[in-house]
Amino acid sequence: LNVGPSTDLPAKPPSEGALRVRNLGEFGLIARLQAHLDARLAASPSGRPALALGIGDDAAVWSPLGQARQVVTTDALVQDVHFKLSTTSWRDLGWKSLAVNVSDLAAMGAAPRYALVTLGLPGDTSLSDVLELYEGMIDLAGRFELLIIGGDVVASPALLLSVTALGEATGDLLRRDAGRPGDLLAVTGTLGASAGGLRLLEAGRRPGQGSSRLFEAHLRPWPRVAEGAALVRAGLRCGMDVSDGLVGDTTHICEQSSLGALIEVDRVPVDPALRAEFGAEALQMAIAGGEDYELLCAGPAAAIERARTELSGLGTAMTVIGSLTDPPTEGPLVRLLDAGGRPVATERDSWDHFRA
């Protein structure tokens, strides 16, 4: 096994923090990360008897709980496309890469169980940065009783993270295609804070130099796991998480449910910190910003009301912002209306990473 010092290693080995991935080698790095995860696992109070085999074999193995359905999602982040190392710390990046996947499980009403993490690393990446990245992942994982059970480490010209998250659903699911005409459309929490945090970061501001709420929303989003389960308990069957922006994601529900939607922009829960920082611009950012990781759901008024009660027990607000309709005969699937019922245009509906 090729874990001895490589020929380009200096005579005196560098301190651990200064070690580069290139010095460690693929297997050396994997062994180091595995030890790091094992130590955390051993310290974790919650036993996981269902996991039969974790990191170290060709694959990981678990025994599903009773009749639980298995839920899987995957999401990748690429340096300078989805994040910049000038505006995020390695630790926050670790948190967020796992959080966005856990959010997809929450958006199905599923409980997170396991994750696989693939890292593409330039050879000059420092070990201390990679360990910081893992600290962020382990921090997020610990909040949700999620275990990292495998992954891959590869050399890559740019830093990239490809995460797969596995969960279990013992009840019904929140699906994008389960909307019905007349359903009310509602969203948890507030919108736009992440877009506001991104705007501040791009303007050169850093955490500590402005609203901590906006930075936190963008750098360390909190997946709505408990809320997803509560929506299912309340009888809701249609939902997803807001990652591409409110209009873009409502469009996804409309497409999958073969419906249209009306959103009353005055009802959109604009984040108060966003409004304080950006004033009149805040509404547009809340509608089109993206990366909120709130849950967007649709259902009959009675189920929405039950859900609102369930969520208030969790300290989470839920706001009705519009309704689903029969599909429009022309124009966009999602129409925005002002308080007077007049159509509103938006500058940009949704994120698309291949476009300028």
Next chain:
Amino acid sequence: LNVGPSTDLPAKPPSEGALRVRNLGEFGLIARLQAHLDARLAASPSGRPALALGIGDDAAVWSPLGQARQVVTTDALVQDVHFKLSTTSWRDLGWKSLAVNVSDLAAMGAAPRYALVTLGLPGDTSLSDVLELYEGMIDLAGRFELLIIGGDVVASPALLLSVTALGEATGDLLRRDAGRPGDLLAVTGTLGASAGGLRLLEAGRRPGQGSSRLFEAHLRPWPRVAEGAALVRAGLRCGMDVSDGLVGDTTHICEQSSLGALIEVDRVPVDPALRAEFGAEALQMAIAGGEDYELLCAGPAAAIERARTELSGLGTAMTVIGSLTDPPTEGPLVRLLDAGGRPVATERDSWDHFRA
């Protein structure tokens, strides 16, 4: 939804084959790939009632069979690290990216069920190349009743594929840590053909210009799924696939089982096409080459004999090449011996993608 023509699209749209990923946009490409997969799914004779929800929602969902254990693995390929587009076709690349993951499931004794495929694509990638890549994946998937149920598409400076494969094991598992001192060490098929194919490709030869067996072994490896299940039925409990090279992978078994190993090099099943092409060099390539995707296993002589009978029913040879021992007090875990029992040194044990 941002799927209309982008501003940099020429007045006359290009033909479909000439379309670039940048012209389609992220959602346009996903919709196109989904339609491509759906058409194949509809044409597939085998129904999959266990799959509750496929591509198109936040996550995919399935109901496990009875008491089946769930098995998951992930493996990434990066352009110019793991493959070069000058020596592989897009279709072969699609096949191989899925095959190497299915091989990890086979190496557990599990049956492949589902896969998630994340593509990192430079913006100038042509749609026709991406569709060719998918054809290769669909071809491999069809041979093993595997379904592609999700994934992600992201912009990336280099082409990369990150695949997660999910399988089910109804019987026991083949584990790396289940070796016992005195176990015989055996390998399926022949070794070195993939390394031979790579050597030909790097020398500028192309399929059709030399042994088709060597090119095929490197470009379109066949995962030993039926063989993995047969090894479990025969009573073997220790095994893995040969991806890093025979010595490197035997070392993995030794590390996980806290043992040593002896390999008698004269018993290593060198691929006949490799020997015909490379003569005296062939043995070294068979021992250290990598990417064979044969199964390496260890067990008592009686179980190995039963396995050999099982495999001969599948038309697959199995060769005993050595044995597991107590861990050596010094030196490498895996020792190579010639026919006279004298130690043999190898030039290179194992692949490591961060090293030169």
